[in-house]
Amino acid sequence: xxxxxxLPYKRKVLDEWIYASYRMQGVHSYVFQFHSHHxxxxxxxxxxxCKYLINNRIYELVPGDIILxxxxxxxxxxxxxxxxxxxxxxxFSPTWLSDLISTLGLPNLLDPFKKLNNPLxxxxxxxxxxxxxxxxxxxxxxxxxxxxxxxxxxxKNELLEAEVKLELIQLLLCIYKMSQQDLAQVTNKKTEKExxxxxxxSWIRDHFKEKISLDRISSELNLSKYYVSHVFKExxxxxxxxxxxxxxxxxxxxxxxxxxxxxxxxxxxxxxFESLAHFSRYFKEKVGLTPSKYRKNKLTTGSxxx
Numbered sequence: 001x002x003x004x005x006x007l008p009y010k011r012k013v014l015d016e017w018i019y020a021s022y023r024m025q026g027v028h029s030y031v032f033q034f035h036s037h038h039x040x041x042x043x044x045x046x047x048x049x050c051k052y053l054i055n056n057r058i059y060e061l062v063p064g065d066i067i068l069x070x071x072x073x074x075x076x077x078x079x080x081x082x083x084x085x086x087x088x089x090x091x092f093s094p095t096w097l098s099d100l101i102s103t104l105g106l107p108n109l110l111d112p113f114k115k116l117n118n119p120l121x122x123x124x125x126x127x128x129x130x131x132x133x134x135x136x137x138x139x140x141x142x143x144x145x146x147x148x149x150x151x152x153x154x155x156k157n158e159l160l161e162a163e164v165k166l167e168l169i170q171l172l173l174c175i176y177k178m179s180q181q182d183l184a185q186v187t188n189k190k191t192e193k194e195x196x197x198x199x200x201x202s203w204i205r206d207h208f209k210e211k212i213s214l215d216r217i218s219s220e221l222n223l224s225k226y227y228v229s230h231v232f233k234e235x236x237x238x239x240x241x242x243x244x245x246x247x248x249x250x251x252x253x254x255x256x257x258x259x260x261x262x263x264x265x266x267x268x269x270x271x272x273f274e275s276l277a278h279f280s281r282y283f284k285e286k287v288g289l290t291p292s293k294y295r296k297n298k299l300t301t302g303s304x305x306x
Contacts, residue, residue, distance in 0.1 A: 013150050014143060016258050017096035018164065022088045022140035027079050038250045039091040040113045041069040042175070044136055046087055049080030054118045064125040066132060068112050068175065072205075072250065075118065088136045092168060100165055109172050112179040115198070121178055128178050135171040139164055196221075197235035200228060201243065208247035209272040214240060248272045249286055252279075256295040264291050 019039075023046055043052075045065040052059040052067060054075045059067065069075055071091075079085035094110055101109050112119070123129025146160045199221055204212070217240065218225040232240050251271040255262055265276050268291075273279035283291050 013147055013156055014161065014164070016093070018090070018092040018139075018143065018168070020088075020090045020136060020140040020143055022137045023086055024088070025084055025086050027085050036074050036246075036250060037071045037091065038254050039071050039093050040110065041067075041071055041092075042090045042132075042136070042171070043067040043069060044088040044133060048085035050085055050087075051078045052076075052120075053078055057118075059120050062122070062124070064123040064129040066121040066123060066129070066175075067118065068116065068121070068179075069118050070113050072246065073118050088133070088140075090136055090139060090168075090171075097165065097168065100169065104169070106169075106173075109169075109176055112175055112182075114202070116179060116182055119179070119182060121175075123178075128174060131174055132171065135167060135174070139167050139171070142167065193231050193235055196223065196227075197232050200232050200240065201236065204240070204244055205247060208244050209251070209270065211274070212244050212272075244272075245282070249283070252283065252291070253287075253294070256291060257298040260295065260299060267291065 043066065045052075045061040045063060045067075047063045050061045052061055052075070054067075054069070054073055059065070077085075077087070094113075101107070123132070125133075142160055142164045146157055146164070149155070149157050149160070200217060203217060203221060214225045214228055217223075218228045221228070229240060232238065232243070236243065238246070248271045252267055252273075255267045255271060259267070262270070264280075268276050268279040271279075273282075280291065283289075283294070287294055289297070
């Protein structure tokens with residue numbers, strides 16, 4: 001998980017799977033940049049003056065607003081410099097919850113993040129908004145408790161980790177219920193092209209670490225190669241390969257930060273790049289740093305941008 005503030009950050013034991021920050025305040029010297037990440041995010045606006053930009057959309061936030069982010073879409077907060085900007089954020093990896101979601105028989109629990117195109121839920125601190133706020137506070141506190149106990153005893157408390165998962169499931173259940181009407185409208189309103197583009201994007205997210213071609217996508221989704229190429233570009237604004245490379249780049253950033261023992265070559269190959277030389281050129285072009293320099297920076301400073 002990335003830090004674009006260039007501020008010191010003490011890594012916590014569960015940061016690979018979940019990160020929570022409750023009611024951060026102020027803008028200080030933070031530089032808020034467009035960014036993306038591999039995790040889903042729940043953003044809760046507490047107060048101040050802030051516009052939130054997601055691709056080409058701008059949300060004028062009011063206290064109690066919740067934004068659900070798929071992570072992959074470029075986004076950033078744009079707070080007023082004179083305001084007391086207050087917000088909470090929770091980043092989590094769906095992989096961490098996959099077994100529990102399956103066991104509970106809740107296959108659609110993450111649909112608000114997958115299907116609603118980074119929606120804003122305007123609660124105005126109603127009952128649902130207050131509940132989400134309390135759950136984010138509780139989860140943030142549990143994560144700190146786990147980390148403090150690890151520092152004290154040298155052992156991770158598995159019971160507390162299970163409690164974090166259960167509290168997160170409760171939070172996601174609330175969000176799912178809040179989103180049900182919007183999900184129903186999305187299902188009804190989506191065109192055939194939108195549904196196909198969504199299926200293509202979902203397939204890419206599941207397979208971007210592998211060798212991908214238009215021929216393979218079209219074969220596995222039973223669509224023509226020409227149609228795959230054109231409908232995805234028309235609906236998303238990305239070419240298929242631009243989206244594939246974006247997924248790979250996010251995975252690289254994640255591995256460089258979270259798996260310091262992996263070599264650059266291992267990071268490259270495990271993220272879907274076939275050529276180390278091509279990977280190095282591409283990363284430097286997109287990020288402005290070599291992979292080694294990026295890793296060094298992230299291991300010395302870093303917390304998620306919220």
